[in-house]
Amino acid sequence: MRIFRVLYGEPWWHLAALLASFALCGYAAVRLLAGDWWGVVQWTVGAAVVHDLVAVPLYGGADWLLHRAVRAGRPNSPRRVAVVNHIRVPAFVSLMLLLVYWPLISTDSGAHYRAVTLLDPGVFRSRWLAVTAGLFGLSALHLAVRLWRDRRDRGDRRRPARRPDPPADATDA
Template sequence: MARMRRPRPNWRELRRHLDVRRRFRRLYGESPGQLLILLASFALCGYAGIRLLAGDWPLILLWFVGAAVLHDLVLVPLYTLGDRAVGAALARRRRPVPRAGVNYVRVPAFLSSLLLLVYWPLVLRTPEPYEPATRLDIDVFLGRWLLITAALFALSACWLLVRSWPNLWSRRPRAPWRRLWPGRSSGRLSDP
Protein backbone atom coordinates (compact mmCIF):
# COMPACT_ATOMS: atom_id res chain seq x y z
CA MET A 1 0.00 0.00 0.00
CA ALA A 2 1.41 3.35 -0.99
CA ARG A 3 1.96 5.94 1.67
CA MET A 4 0.05 9.13 1.21
CA ARG A 5 2.11 12.24 1.41
CA ARG A 6 0.99 14.88 3.81
CA PRO A 7 0.29 18.19 2.17
CA ARG A 8 2.94 20.75 2.89
CA PRO A 9 1.74 23.75 4.85
CA ASN A 10 1.48 26.99 2.97
CA TRP A 11 3.84 29.06 5.10
CA ARG A 12 3.21 32.24 3.17
CA GLU A 13 -0.56 32.02 3.73
CA LEU A 14 -0.07 31.16 7.42
CA ARG A 15 2.33 34.09 7.91
CA ARG A 16 -0.13 36.46 6.21
CA HIS A 17 -2.94 35.21 8.48
CA LEU A 18 -0.81 35.70 11.60
CA ASP A 19 0.20 39.18 10.45
CA VAL A 20 -3.47 40.17 10.11
CA ARG A 21 -4.21 38.92 13.64
CA ARG A 22 -1.15 40.71 15.04
CA ARG A 23 -2.08 43.91 13.24
CA PHE A 24 -5.66 43.71 14.58
CA ARG A 25 -4.41 43.06 18.12
CA ARG A 26 -1.94 45.94 17.87
CA LEU A 27 -4.62 48.35 16.61
CA TYR A 28 -7.50 47.25 18.84
CA GLY A 29 -5.57 45.87 21.82
CA GLU A 30 -7.54 42.62 22.22
CA SER A 31 -8.69 39.65 20.16
CA PRO A 32 -11.59 39.78 17.67
CA GLY A 33 -13.64 37.54 19.98
CA GLN A 34 -13.47 40.16 22.73
CA LEU A 35 -14.71 42.80 20.27
CA LEU A 36 -17.66 40.61 19.27
CA ILE A 37 -18.63 40.02 22.90
CA LEU A 38 -18.35 43.75 23.63
CA LEU A 39 -20.55 44.64 20.63
CA ALA A 40 -23.13 42.01 21.66
CA SER A 41 -23.25 43.43 25.19
CA PHE A 42 -23.73 46.95 23.81
CA ALA A 43 -26.60 45.68 21.64
CA LEU A 44 -28.22 43.98 24.65
CA CYS A 45 -27.85 47.11 26.81
CA GLY A 46 -29.28 49.25 24.00
CA TYR A 47 -32.30 46.95 23.69
CA ALA A 48 -32.84 47.00 27.47
CA GLY A 49 -32.50 50.80 27.50
CA ILE A 50 -35.08 51.22 24.73
CA ARG A 51 -37.52 48.92 26.54
CA LEU A 52 -36.89 50.69 29.86
CA LEU A 53 -37.29 54.20 28.48
CA ALA A 54 -40.57 53.30 26.77
CA GLY A 55 -42.32 53.94 30.08
CA ASP A 56 -41.94 57.03 32.26
CA TRP A 57 -38.58 58.07 30.81
CA PRO A 58 -38.00 61.45 32.56
CA LEU A 59 -38.14 59.85 36.02
CA ILE A 60 -35.99 56.93 34.91
CA LEU A 61 -33.42 59.30 33.41
CA LEU A 62 -33.45 61.42 36.59
CA TRP A 63 -32.96 58.28 38.74
CA PHE A 64 -30.08 57.10 36.53
CA VAL A 65 -28.27 60.47 36.61
CA GLY A 66 -28.86 60.76 40.37
CA ALA A 67 -27.49 57.26 40.97
CA ALA A 68 -24.39 58.01 38.88
CA VAL A 69 -23.74 61.29 40.71
CA LEU A 70 -24.34 59.66 44.12
CA HIS A 71 -21.97 56.83 43.25
CA ASP A 72 -19.20 59.04 41.88
CA LEU A 73 -19.34 61.87 44.42
CA VAL A 74 -20.24 60.01 47.62
CA LEU A 75 -19.63 56.27 47.39
CA VAL A 76 -16.29 56.21 45.52
CA PRO A 77 -14.59 58.44 48.13
CA LEU A 78 -16.04 56.21 50.86
CA TYR A 79 -14.74 53.07 49.09
CA THR A 80 -11.31 54.64 48.75
CA LEU A 81 -11.21 55.78 52.36
CA GLY A 82 -12.22 52.34 53.64
CA ASP A 83 -9.74 50.58 51.35
CA ARG A 84 -6.86 52.79 52.49
CA ALA A 85 -7.82 52.37 56.16
CA VAL A 86 -7.79 48.57 55.85
CA GLY A 87 -4.50 48.67 53.90
CA ALA A 88 -2.89 50.89 56.56
CA ALA A 89 -4.14 48.65 59.39
CA LEU A 90 -2.73 45.55 57.70
CA ALA A 91 0.60 47.28 56.96
CA ARG A 92 1.12 48.22 60.64
CA ARG A 93 1.29 44.61 61.79
CA ARG A 94 4.58 43.06 62.88
CA ARG A 95 4.49 40.89 59.77
CA PRO A 96 2.63 42.92 57.16
CA VAL A 97 0.00 41.17 55.08
CA PRO A 98 0.54 41.52 51.31
CA ARG A 99 -1.64 44.02 49.47
CA ALA A 100 -3.83 41.15 48.28
CA GLY A 101 -4.84 40.66 51.93
CA VAL A 102 -7.11 43.68 51.60
CA ASN A 103 -9.33 41.53 49.37
CA TYR A 104 -10.23 39.42 52.41
CA VAL A 105 -12.04 42.51 53.74
CA ARG A 106 -13.06 43.97 50.39
CA VAL A 107 -15.05 40.96 49.10
CA PRO A 108 -17.31 40.38 52.13
CA ALA A 109 -17.87 44.15 52.47
CA PHE A 110 -18.91 44.31 48.81
CA LEU A 111 -21.29 41.35 49.13
CA SER A 112 -22.81 42.73 52.31
CA SER A 113 -23.28 46.16 50.70
CA LEU A 114 -24.87 44.56 47.67
CA LEU A 115 -27.34 42.67 49.86
CA LEU A 116 -28.13 45.88 51.72
CA LEU A 117 -28.66 47.73 48.43
CA VAL A 118 -31.05 45.09 47.14
CA TYR A 119 -33.02 44.61 50.37
CA TRP A 120 -32.71 48.05 51.98
CA PRO A 121 -36.47 48.66 52.32
CA LEU A 122 -36.83 45.41 54.26
CA VAL A 123 -33.68 45.87 56.32
CA LEU A 124 -34.64 49.45 57.24
CA ARG A 125 -38.19 48.29 58.13
CA THR A 126 -40.40 50.09 55.62
CA PRO A 127 -43.25 47.56 55.57
CA GLU A 128 -45.89 49.16 53.35
CA PRO A 129 -45.64 47.26 50.05
CA TYR A 130 -43.27 44.51 51.16
CA GLU A 131 -44.81 42.81 54.19
CA PRO A 132 -47.83 41.36 52.32
CA ALA A 133 -45.61 40.19 49.46
CA THR A 134 -43.02 38.40 51.63
CA ARG A 135 -45.46 37.10 54.28
CA LEU A 136 -42.73 37.55 56.89
CA ASP A 137 -42.59 39.82 59.87
CA ILE A 138 -40.66 42.96 58.94
CA ASP A 139 -38.43 42.69 62.03
CA VAL A 140 -36.54 39.60 60.82
CA PHE A 141 -34.69 41.18 57.91
CA LEU A 142 -32.24 43.38 59.85
CA GLY A 143 -31.12 40.46 62.02
CA ARG A 144 -30.74 38.18 59.01
CA TRP A 145 -28.73 40.76 57.09
CA LEU A 146 -26.42 41.27 60.08
CA LEU A 147 -26.06 37.48 60.46
CA ILE A 148 -25.20 37.04 56.78
CA THR A 149 -22.69 39.90 57.00
CA ALA A 150 -21.03 38.35 60.07
CA ALA A 151 -20.91 34.96 58.33
CA LEU A 152 -19.30 36.48 55.22
CA PHE A 153 -16.57 38.18 57.27
CA ALA A 154 -16.01 35.04 59.38
CA LEU A 155 -15.70 32.90 56.25
CA SER A 156 -13.25 35.38 54.77
CA ALA A 157 -11.19 35.42 57.98
CA CYS A 158 -11.09 31.61 58.01
CA TRP A 159 -9.98 31.57 54.38
CA LEU A 160 -7.22 34.11 55.15
CA LEU A 161 -6.09 31.94 58.08
CA VAL A 162 -5.98 28.82 55.90
CA ARG A 163 -4.06 30.64 53.16
CA SER A 164 -1.52 32.17 55.55
CA TRP A 165 -1.09 29.16 57.88
CA PRO A 166 2.42 28.21 56.64
CA ASN A 167 3.59 31.81 57.12
CA LEU A 168 2.33 32.19 60.68
CA TRP A 169 5.05 30.12 62.36
CA SER A 170 8.03 30.66 60.06
CA ARG A 171 10.87 32.83 61.36
CA ARG A 172 11.79 34.45 58.08
CA PRO A 173 9.33 36.05 55.70
CA ARG A 174 8.74 34.41 52.36
CA ALA A 175 10.54 35.77 49.34
CA PRO A 176 8.39 38.00 47.11
CA TRP A 177 8.30 35.42 44.30
CA ARG A 178 6.93 32.83 46.76
CA ARG A 179 3.78 34.95 47.22
CA LEU A 180 3.22 34.84 43.47
CA TRP A 181 4.10 31.17 42.88
CA PRO A 182 3.71 29.35 46.21
CA GLY A 183 4.49 25.93 44.74
CA ARG A 184 7.89 26.90 43.33
CA SER A 185 11.02 25.61 45.01
CA SER A 186 13.42 28.24 43.73
CA GLY A 187 13.29 31.82 42.54
CA ARG A 188 13.87 31.05 38.88
CA LEU A 189 10.88 31.44 36.61
CA SER A 190 11.97 28.56 34.40
CA ASP A 191 11.31 25.89 37.04
CA PRO A 192 8.59 23.40 36.04
Protein backbone atom coordinates (compact mmCIF):
# COMPACT_ATOMS: atom_id res chain seq x y z
CA MET A 1 0.00 0.00 0.00
CA ARG A 2 2.86 2.39 0.72
CA ILE A 3 4.32 1.81 -2.76
CA PHE A 4 0.87 2.40 -4.29
CA ARG A 5 0.51 5.63 -2.32
CA VAL A 6 3.97 6.81 -3.42
CA LEU A 7 3.34 5.97 -7.08
CA TYR A 8 -0.27 7.16 -7.31
CA GLY A 9 -0.07 10.02 -4.82
CA GLU A 10 -3.47 9.36 -3.23
CA PRO A 11 -4.99 6.54 -1.15
CA TRP A 12 -6.43 3.45 -2.88
CA TRP A 13 -10.04 4.51 -2.31
CA HIS A 14 -9.44 7.64 -4.39
CA LEU A 15 -8.62 5.51 -7.44
CA ALA A 16 -11.57 3.20 -6.71
CA ALA A 17 -13.98 6.16 -6.52
CA LEU A 18 -12.52 7.62 -9.71
CA LEU A 19 -12.92 4.35 -11.61
CA ALA A 20 -16.48 3.94 -10.27
CA SER A 21 -17.39 7.45 -11.44
CA PHE A 22 -15.91 6.75 -14.88
CA ALA A 23 -17.96 3.54 -15.06
CA LEU A 24 -21.13 5.42 -14.09
CA CYS A 25 -20.45 8.17 -16.64
CA GLY A 26 -19.76 5.55 -19.32
CA TYR A 27 -23.05 3.82 -18.52
CA ALA A 28 -24.92 7.13 -18.67
CA ALA A 29 -23.25 7.99 -21.98
CA VAL A 30 -24.19 4.64 -23.51
CA ARG A 31 -27.80 5.04 -22.37
CA LEU A 32 -27.94 8.66 -23.54
CA LEU A 33 -26.40 8.01 -26.93
CA ALA A 34 -28.50 4.88 -27.58
CA GLY A 35 -31.56 6.92 -28.50
CA ASP A 36 -30.56 9.99 -30.48
CA TRP A 37 -26.78 10.20 -30.54
CA TRP A 38 -26.73 12.79 -33.32
CA GLY A 39 -28.99 15.15 -31.35
CA VAL A 40 -26.78 14.77 -28.27
CA VAL A 41 -23.67 15.60 -30.33
CA GLN A 42 -25.40 18.64 -31.84
CA TRP A 43 -26.48 19.95 -28.43
CA THR A 44 -23.03 19.38 -26.94
CA VAL A 45 -21.17 21.08 -29.78
CA GLY A 46 -23.76 23.85 -29.95
CA ALA A 47 -23.52 24.50 -26.21
CA ALA A 48 -19.71 24.60 -26.39
CA VAL A 49 -19.73 26.99 -29.35
CA VAL A 50 -22.36 29.27 -27.83
CA HIS A 51 -20.51 29.27 -24.51
CA ASP A 52 -17.15 30.08 -26.08
CA LEU A 53 -18.34 32.62 -28.65
CA VAL A 54 -21.16 34.33 -26.75
CA ALA A 55 -21.05 33.68 -23.00
CA VAL A 56 -17.31 34.03 -22.36
CA PRO A 57 -17.06 37.48 -24.00
CA LEU A 58 -20.22 38.58 -22.19
CA TYR A 59 -19.20 37.61 -18.68
CA GLY A 60 -15.56 38.51 -19.32
CA GLY A 61 -16.63 42.00 -20.36
CA ALA A 62 -19.03 42.27 -17.42
CA ASP A 63 -16.25 41.28 -15.04
CA TRP A 64 -13.91 43.84 -16.61
CA LEU A 65 -16.58 46.54 -16.23
CA LEU A 66 -17.13 45.51 -12.61
CA HIS A 67 -13.42 45.83 -11.86
CA ARG A 68 -13.33 49.25 -13.54
CA ALA A 69 -16.38 50.43 -11.60
CA VAL A 70 -15.03 49.26 -8.23
CA ARG A 71 -11.53 50.67 -8.75
CA ALA A 72 -10.93 53.02 -5.84
CA GLY A 73 -7.59 54.60 -6.67
CA ARG A 74 -5.58 51.53 -5.73
CA PRO A 75 -5.23 49.02 -8.54
CA ASN A 76 -5.17 45.72 -6.63
CA SER A 77 -6.14 46.46 -3.05
CA PRO A 78 -7.58 43.57 -1.01
CA ARG A 79 -10.67 45.68 -0.35
CA ARG A 80 -11.36 46.00 -4.08
CA VAL A 81 -11.01 42.27 -4.61
CA ALA A 82 -13.39 41.64 -1.70
CA VAL A 83 -15.99 44.01 -3.13
CA VAL A 84 -15.74 42.42 -6.57
CA ASN A 85 -16.10 38.92 -5.15
CA HIS A 86 -19.09 39.94 -3.03
CA ILE A 87 -20.81 41.10 -6.21
CA ARG A 88 -19.56 38.28 -8.42
CA VAL A 89 -20.79 35.34 -6.29
CA PRO A 90 -24.46 36.34 -5.85
CA ALA A 91 -24.60 37.43 -9.50
CA PHE A 92 -23.31 34.00 -10.57
CA VAL A 93 -25.82 32.11 -8.40
CA SER A 94 -28.66 34.36 -9.56
CA LEU A 95 -27.76 33.90 -13.23
CA MET A 96 -27.50 30.12 -12.81
CA LEU A 97 -30.98 30.08 -11.25
CA LEU A 98 -32.23 32.22 -14.13
CA LEU A 99 -30.67 29.85 -16.66
CA VAL A 100 -32.13 26.73 -15.06
CA TYR A 101 -35.61 28.13 -14.44
CA TRP A 102 -35.87 30.43 -17.49
CA PRO A 103 -39.00 28.82 -18.97
CA LEU A 104 -40.86 29.25 -15.69
CA ILE A 105 -39.48 32.72 -14.89
CA SER A 106 -40.29 34.02 -18.37
CA THR A 107 -43.69 32.25 -18.20
CA ASP A 108 -43.15 30.76 -21.67
CA SER A 109 -44.24 27.33 -20.45
CA GLY A 110 -46.92 28.52 -18.05
CA ALA A 111 -49.87 26.61 -19.48
CA HIS A 112 -47.92 23.38 -19.83
CA TYR A 113 -46.53 23.68 -16.29
CA ARG A 114 -50.00 24.29 -14.86
CA ALA A 115 -51.45 21.32 -16.76
CA VAL A 116 -48.76 18.95 -15.53
CA THR A 117 -48.36 20.09 -11.91
CA LEU A 118 -51.65 21.89 -11.18
CA LEU A 119 -49.54 24.70 -9.64
CA ASP A 120 -49.49 28.37 -10.58
CA PRO A 121 -46.38 29.19 -12.67
CA GLY A 122 -46.74 32.93 -12.09
CA VAL A 123 -44.82 32.90 -8.81
CA PHE A 124 -41.42 32.02 -10.24
CA ARG A 125 -40.42 35.50 -11.42
CA SER A 126 -41.17 37.12 -8.05
CA ARG A 127 -39.47 34.27 -6.18
CA TRP A 128 -36.37 34.52 -8.38
CA LEU A 129 -36.26 38.27 -7.77
CA ALA A 130 -36.65 37.69 -4.01
CA VAL A 131 -33.86 35.08 -3.98
CA THR A 132 -31.63 37.42 -5.99
CA ALA A 133 -32.32 40.32 -3.62
CA GLY A 134 -31.64 38.04 -0.65
CA LEU A 135 -28.36 36.83 -2.12
CA PHE A 136 -27.14 40.37 -2.77
CA GLY A 137 -28.38 41.53 0.64
CA LEU A 138 -26.59 38.72 2.50
CA SER A 139 -23.45 39.33 0.47
CA ALA A 140 -23.56 43.07 1.26
CA LEU A 141 -24.07 42.32 4.95
CA HIS A 142 -21.15 39.89 4.92
CA LEU A 143 -18.97 42.46 3.15
CA ALA A 144 -19.92 45.16 5.66
CA VAL A 145 -19.02 42.91 8.60
CA ARG A 146 -15.78 41.91 6.90
CA LEU A 147 -14.74 45.51 6.20
CA TRP A 148 -15.72 46.54 9.74
CA ARG A 149 -13.56 43.76 11.20
CA ASP A 150 -10.64 44.71 8.96
CA ARG A 151 -10.91 48.35 9.98
CA ARG A 152 -11.15 47.41 13.67
CA ASP A 153 -8.13 45.09 13.40
CA ARG A 154 -6.11 47.74 11.55
CA GLY A 155 -6.98 50.25 14.25
CA ASP A 156 -5.65 47.88 16.94
CA ARG A 157 -2.38 47.51 15.07
CA ARG A 158 -1.89 51.26 14.66
CA ARG A 159 -2.02 51.98 18.38
CA PRO A 160 1.41 51.88 19.93
CA ALA A 161 1.99 49.01 22.27
CA ARG A 162 2.07 50.10 25.90
CA ARG A 163 5.37 49.46 27.60
CA PRO A 164 5.10 47.26 30.62
CA ASP A 165 5.97 48.89 33.93
CA PRO A 166 9.44 47.99 35.14
CA PRO A 167 9.53 45.41 37.89
CA ALA A 168 9.79 46.77 41.42
CA ASP A 169 13.13 45.04 41.93
CA ALA A 170 14.78 46.94 39.06
CA THR A 171 14.25 50.36 40.69
CA ASP A 172 15.85 49.27 43.96
CA ALA A 173 19.13 48.23 42.39
